[in-house]
Amino acid sequence: MGIKSFIGRRAKPQKGSSEKIKVSDYMTRNLTTFRPEQSILEVMEVLLKKRISGGPVVNDKNELVGIISEGDCMKQLSDSRYHNHPMEDVKVEQHMIKNVDTIDGDMNVLDAANKFLESKHRRFPILENGKLAGQISQSDVLRAAMELKGQSW
Template sequence: MLKSIKVRDYMTHHLVTFRSDTDLFLAADRLLEHRISGAPVVDSQGHLIGMLSEGDCLRAILSSAYYDSAGGSVSSFMSTQVETVSPEADIIEVCQRFLRDKRRRFPVVEEGVLIGQISRRDVLRAVKAFAQHDADQPPEV
């Protein structure tokens, strides 16, 4: 049953992350380089303190156009209200949250520390793996 599949089993472990003092243009370059639309911002102990998205970068560019002050650090533009999930959450719960909250990804946090990220694509992988497992099982007699 899909409820037995946990976020921990399908989350991405190796993430691009930023520190709050990372230069905004460097962060934007890394988003482009890795072809990702956002990344978590963590402190020196790995605690999640925010998220930086393409939208945050666009807002920074627009702001700099108005005030003629380009650049700054990630901390000035990141979102600090971040919805997270537990590594023990089941895939169905996360799927419901993706649809309800219109999110593409959730950081996975354990005891305040960022340990991964789960995306819509990861959930689809879990469902595919589950369906293939069911197809490989002999029919019950």
Template sequence: MVKSFQGVRVVESKKAAAPILVQDHMSTNLVTFYPEDTIDHVLELLTKRKISGAAVVDQSGHLVGIISEVDCLKEIIKGKYSNTPKFPGTVAEHMTKDVITLKPDLSLFDAAQLFLDKKIRRFPVMKDEKLVGQLSLSDVIRAFPKLKDTTW
């Protein structure tokens, strides 16, 4: 018979990991455009801020669409055919109007799955019908290396 002198062992309960949410990784300092803005203005600001797209809001601040570099290409090609170096087309002419949005309390894993399913590079984040942020594919990619494997 072997006797143990270690005494009674207390097993620590595992702590539930805090959920990893969209609101913790979204951008909140947003560039937004208005439907009447020109593509020239959009290209200038996207280039200056080193971003690939942004939300489009009306004068009341309600989300009405999203504009991306790919959307701007339509106007660039049109300018090539008409031999005009300016891109006077408006955001309203080229923006995506059917916008899929996320809620800030959505799991980042669920958001990552939506990026795969929808093949979209950014989602506006809405709370109580207000634009509160934007989650880009880059935001998601940057978030995961920072997470410890114990939080998964």
């Protein structure tokens, strides 16, 4: 499996600087997660109900095994219609992204903004001791920036 973790700068923060503002300070810990054996239809229902665009896929040990998104579901919807296959039996593990980029919870949140720009991802999972601990989204980084406004970047 290809999980890559980006580890940010770890220089000592200066008092009053934005250097001490870490990803873990702004990440979401209460996540909606999916299981590899779930059906794509069930994922679509959850995404719509919770108004989210995707989420991490974890195994029974809470280890990250992939990411599933609206786009992955839409591709399956299109493929099923084109090939006239029912979607009831289509599972998450067949269509999730398995090569997942993660970032370190200790990374400076403004450095994380650069990772979003470089990768074009909408979210990054954060692992602690090999387990899914949270996720940071682009909107989480924007919220951090608004709280930091007035400080030097």
